[in-house]
Amino acid sequence: MNERTILEAVRDGLTEEMRRDPLVWAVGEDLHIGGLYGQYKGLIEEFGPGRIVASPISEAMIVSAGLGGALVGTRPVVEMRIADFALPAIDEIVNQTAKARFMFGGQARVPVVMRLPQGLMASSAAQHSQSLESWYVHVPGLVVLAPSTPADCKGLLKSAIRCDDPVIFIEPRANWQMRGAVPEDTEHLVPIGRARIARAGNNLTVVSWSAMTPVAMKAAESASESGLDVEVIDLRSLWPWDMETVFASAERTGRLLVVHEAVQVCGLGAEIVASVAESIGPTLRCPPRRLGAPRAPVAFSPPLEAVHRVTAEKISAAMREMVQS
């Protein structure tokens, strides 16, 4: 095991895959100087400008480069810089990339990874803070991943690059410097569609992903001090999502709380809660719940931004209500 930050782990993951497969290449803004956050640092020196392509600020074309490149047999990794900037390319993602294989009757595979660093970070305001993962889960054809730890970010990025489907790879941009143990094995591949039990517990199940997982863990630790034994599931993979693990845990604890940074209305929590209610609803001790952000754009000023932030305190309060009900 190596101690790595998330930033180092994903850089290692991409480097390993580019060494392994000459058809893997990356494209996005400022990649020649390492990308916005440094997650591509040093790659142009090793792989050259033909495979580390520093592009114009041209989101629709960045995604098209990935799609076109995939259709002629390469495996592009597409950098969107910030998740919000995928929106100028939504036609290319939803109408083109997600549907190419299906529309063309299986003639094409579209092995492209679209990297979307996402979430609230230091007063980034309304157009640089959104969490829109549920949009992508709604679109047939896409795989959606949202890991939280260095090991999972690396292992799932590697799996995403090897996957023949288009993958939306959501990265917790506020947590690039978060450290953790990462296996040294270059075949460290986290399977798509498998959740991770981040913390075992018996009284209540919390499901979360991406930047919310460490927050949920914090809430679970403080709950244990007051005698509430909370299980935390880091979903990691949002489509496909690990229904088996979530259903089994919720059935055992009898309580389910889904926590996400996205707006609560029509967030992925709604889908998970509905699925659990339909399958094992009668076995639960209390109604399953969601916890997300209010349905308002994210404001700039810190006390206003804080209104959107799902904190450990808010999670603890929701858990208390569920246990007391």
Add this chain to the structure above:
Amino acid sequence: MTSVNPNEAARHLALLRTMLRIRRFEEVAETAQRAGEIPGTLHLSIGQEGVAAGICSALEQTDFITSTHRGHGHSIAKGAPLTAMMAELFGRTAGSCHGKGGSMHVADFAVGMLGANGVVGGGIGIAVGAAQGLRVRGSNAVVASFFGDGAANRGPFLEALNWAAIFKLPVLFVCEDNGFAAFTRTAYLTSGKGPAARAEALGITSATVDGNDVIAVADLAATFVEHLRRGEGPRFIHALTYRLRGHTIADKGTYRDAAEHARREAFDPILLLLRHLTDAGLASEAQSLAVEVDAEIGEALSVARASPFPKPEQALIDVQDAGAPA
């Protein structure tokens, strides 16, 4: 009668053959749609065949194209089999996309046809991306992207042209200007000096050509494709043509008068080439080509009619590997 170089004669007859295959394919499809045999609508390219035939005559089978919602002609010119295309229009299993795509999403990857597209301008960036991918693979194939005059007013047009220019990618941009963006005259919608001037402004060598003069299109395409193979960066062709049918099959064309239409019929690219071939003493060769093409289209129609509809479970196949529909 003018004397004619045998190589030239063969080349011109090949262009005629391609245009006739497109024309007859679409005429037969039009009839089949009106008879209720083809579901959905059709966007016919009747009158525009010179562009598809001329451009694709300069490409190898190992080269690639992207196309538009009006894409039958591009596919046929690139070498897609007529039977699989006709069956696709019929929504049958023998279709090139097994009935999943239909007219608007015809594709044939075996001949480098990377897909028609239901979104105006949707294929331009894909062509540029394909060229970038080909560079990663060390291939010397080139990519031609067909799009209409309406697409030149969309953002992806700018993004794709600029990108191809800065990376010097081997892309032949082909603006097939049929005079109308759906139901509105392009002249009312497009400011400035037009698509070629926009390409020039981005540093892309461009040329405007009479798209109904298939020989002129073919000659220009051959020159530009040679530039692409030499690594000189993208090229842009603005091909002027005229759509002799409606935007869709249901379009009655109330936005243009009959006199205009009749005037433009005289410039039908097939008529123009036939006249040229007749002058060159090749009328009987042209006539026998037409007979061959008719037989081929008849065969495509029979195959399409005989092919079964896909089973309903096919609706959930080829969505994705991970998380496929249960």
